[in-house]
Amino acid sequence: MNAxxxxxxxxxxxxxxWDARADRYLQLFRHEWDAKPFDQAVLADFAERVGEGGRVxxxxxxxxxxxxxxxxxxxxxxxxxDLSPRCIELARxxxxxxxxxxxxxxxxxxxxxxxxxxxxxxxxxxxxKELPGTLAAWGAAIRPGGRLLxxxxxxxxxxxxxxxxxxDLQVYWAEFTEEELRSGAEAASFRVDDLTTRAAYSDEIxxxxxxLSATRVPASGTA
Numbered sequence: 001m002n003a004x005x006x007x008x009x010x011x012x013x014x015x016x017x018w019d020a021r022a023d024r025y026l027q028l029f030r031h032e033w034d035a036k037p038f039d040q041a042v043l044a045d046f047a048e049r050v051g052e053g054g055r056v057x058x059x060x061x062x063x064x065x066x067x068x069x070x071x072x073x074x075x076x077x078x079x080x081x082d083l084s085p086r087c088i089e090l091a092r093x094x095x096x097x098x099x100x101x102x103x104x105x106x107x108x109x110x111x112x113x114x115x116x117x118x119x120x121x122x123x124x125x126x127x128x129k130e131l132p133g134t135l136a137a138w139g140a141a142i143r144p145g146g147r148l149l150x151x152x153x154x155x156x157x158x159x160x161x162x163x164x165x166x167x168d169l170q171v172y173w174a175e176f177t178e179e180e181l182r183s184g185a186e187a188a189s190f191r192v193d194d195l196t197t198r199a200a201y202s203d204e205i206x207x208x209x210x211x212l213s214a215t216r217v218p219a220s221g222t223a
Contacts, residue, residue, distance in 0.1 A: 057116075058081065066094075068100065076116075147216070
């Protein structure tokens with residue numbers, strides 16, 4: 001008897017979909033940063049603002065581990081986290097000098113508060129209704145003055161679709177507006193410092209990208 005399918009967009013569903021397509025994603029995007037100067041500049045700016053030795057999580061690092069590696073090259077104390085064991089297995093193989101761990105980005109429980117967190121396309125795997133809880137978890141994990149960088153696909157999509165990377169897999173796909181990300185971040189005790197949108201590159205899914213940079217501020221009512 002086959003086990004029931006996990007609820008679309010749930011943690012189990014994320015594991016199912018990414019364990020199944022991690023190898024394909026790695027094949028397609030292993031060297032994607034070579035042709036993305038804007039993204040390289042955004043990450044360099046994030047690293048500079050965090051400062052050397054800053055403790056950072058790359059949430060939803062995927063199988064390439066390239067965001068984690070880029071931040072590590074800029075002297076950050078960075079760990080890549082992902083729900084998918086296959087993604088973590090491949091990331092460790094790709095970037096053996098970096099640290100990776102299977103972890104739910106909605107359940108981060110570090111011993112000490114983080115100095116920053118990067119979410120590069122990690123929000124589109126979960127329903128939009130989960131955004132407030134995810135941002136609240138990040139807000140609880142980042143110290144006041146710490147940095148948040150979110151990169152997300154722009155749009156109104158929120159549901160199960162055919163895998164944009166091809167194949168016969170069905171995956172959850174959520175898109176966001178600038179205002180959804182801004183208001184969500186502010187509700188989770190972040191001050192939005194910059195909000196930029198760019199068009200897709202020629203080799204990307206034809207969806208605009210939103211870049212939100214924010215600073216964790218003390219929660220309302222606290223010193």
